Amino acid sequence: MNLSAADLLARPARVLDSGPVRSLVEGRRVLVTGAGGTIGGELTRQVAALKPERLVLLDASEYNLYAADQEMGVRFAETNWTAELGDVRDRRRLETLFARERPDVVLHAAALKHVPLMETHPCEAVLTNVGGALNVMRLAREGASAFVFISTDKAVNPTNVMGATKRIAERVVQALAPDGSAKAAVVRFGNVLGSAGSVIPLFQRQIASGGPLTVTHPDMVRWFMTVEESAGLVLQAAGLPAGPGDSAVFVLDMGEPVRIDELARRLIRQHGLRPEVDVGVVYTGLRPGEKLAEEIFYAAEDVAPTSLDGVMVAREEGEPWHLLEGPLLDLLDAAAQRREKHTQDWLQALEPAFRPG
Numbered sequence: 001m002n003l004s005a006a007d008l009l010a011r012p013a014r015v016l017d018s019g020p021v022r023s024l025v026e027g028r029r030v031l032v033t034g035a036g037g038t039i040g041g042e043l044t045r046q047v048a049a050l051k052p053e054r055l056v057l058l059d060a061s062e063y064n065l066y067a068a069d070q071e072m073g074v075r076f077a078e079t080n081w082t083a084e085l086g087d088v089r090d091r092r093r094l095e096t097l098f099a100r101e102r103p104d105v106v107l108h109a110a111a112l113k114h115v116p117l118m119e120t121h122p123c124e125a126v127l128t129n130v131g132g133a134l135n136v137m138r139l140a141r142e143g144a145s146a147f148v149f150i151s152t153d154k155a156v157n158p159t160n161v162m163g164a165t166k167r168i169a170e171r172v173v174q175a176l177a178p179d180g181s182a183k184a185a186v187v188r189f190g191n192v193l194g195s196a197g198s199v200i201p202l203f204q205r206q207i208a209s210g211g212p213l214t215v216t217h218p219d220m221v222r223w224f225m226t227v228e229e230s231a232g233l234v235l236q237a238a239g240l241p242a243g244p245g246d247s248a249v250f251v252l253d254m255g256e257p258v259r260i261d262e263l264a265r266r267l268i269r270q271h272g273l274r275p276e277v278d279v280g281v282v283y284t285g286l287r288p289g290e291k292l293a294e295e296i297f298y299a300a301e302d303v304a305p306t307s308l309d310g311v312m313v314a315r316e317e318g319e320p321w322h323l324l325e326g327p328l329l330d331l332l333d334a335a336a337q338r339r340e341k342h343t344q345d346w347l348q349a350l351e352p353a354f355r356p357g
Contacts, residue, residue: 008193008200008263009224011255014310016232018050021239024105024146025050031103032057033088033136034110036064038195039150042231043107044068048076055081056101060088060110088132098139106140106147106182107234108133111166114197115154118162119288122343126335129165130328134172141180146238148185149173151249153223153294155188157353160289164347164354170249172328175321177247184247185237188296190223190254192230199260203267212280213264220286221257221293236308249314250306251296298353324350 030047034040035057044057057072059065062085069083082101086093088110111129112118118125133149140147151170154163170186177184194200199222206213225233229252237250265275273279286292297303301314331346348354 008266009255009258013226014229014232014252016229016236016308016310018046018232018235020308021235022050024235024239025052027051027053028104029054029102030056030105030107031097031101032107032109033059033132034108035059035083036061036068037109038227039189039192039230039234040107040109041068041071042227043109043234044072045075046228046231046235047107048072048079048081051079053080054101055079056097056103057081057083058086058088058097058110059083060086087128088136089127091135094135094139098143102143103140104145105238106136106144107150107238108136108140108148109150109234110136111150113152113162115160115162115289116287118165119160122161122340122347123335123338125161125165126331126343126347129162130168130172131332131335133169134176134328134332137173137176137184141176141182141184144182145244146185147173147177147182148187148234148238150234151186151188153188153190153296156295156298158351159291159354161344161347162289164351167351167353168328168331168347171319171324174247174318175324178318179321181244183242183244185240185242186247186249187234187237188249188251189230189233190225190252190294190296193224193226195227199263200267203264207268207271207273207279210279211268212282213268214282214284215261215264216284216286216290217292218259218261218283219292220260220290222260223254223257223294223296225252225254233311236311240306240308240313247318249297249301251312251314253310253312257293 030052032043036059151166155167158164233252268275268279301316303314306313334342
């Protein structure tokens, strides 16, 4: 069943104007990391439609990259593209790729994002989410004109490993930006409807099997956005006027947060069924690292509207790279050695707001 954002979120999907980003993409060389994922895949579609000179798809998953490559051949055969198998953790692989492809615009979507899994795999989360962002940002600032890092609302006052790694990566991007050629944007997402591992596909599978739908807590709320909105926001952030070395955080106005319990019941009704009669809803309790409600900004961030309807910008005084670099490398070293306790300790040392669940 195909359901619209209005069906699920009680608000219309925002349609972001592609005009301002056409000049950013058209005739330029664009790299998308994590191009085989839900968000990375939508980014490749939107970028391909804007006629880049060259589109580079990078992903560590062989199958996801194959699927993305096949879709490009069917839908965007006239585009000059290449599908590259590689991991953002691998600095030398990235160096070779950047030297050959010379991207003008870098959209960094590659990440490990499953909250419960990252709670039990903190070293992997650090190596991909922090180490990968560091590797890509270092190379992007040496020659690209625009870099966008995809973050999450879970990075604000994080209570889980995934959120903490994303927050540290935000800081890395903003600390490295002033000395580089690229304007850098951090984009914070709410939950993306239909993305891999998200709640909507889970609920749909549970409805198909007769239920019950599993909700962690009756009062849990989340902000949601569509995958089209998420990719559009990334491109809008990359296209906003800014000079080399500038950096900021961008967030889409996602309306009011949605109660997950109400979302589950709405989805049941839209399948022509009755909640608690045809399909039950059960409460399973908060999982490690989960919050009842997320936040989108830090109190210290100066939030203002942008020239784009529905897009907000947040700025805060950045920290110098030389103060962040030492502890960051200690964190990455602990993770590389798979020393989980030391990795957790360095996460907390680096991210004072991190409050483990």
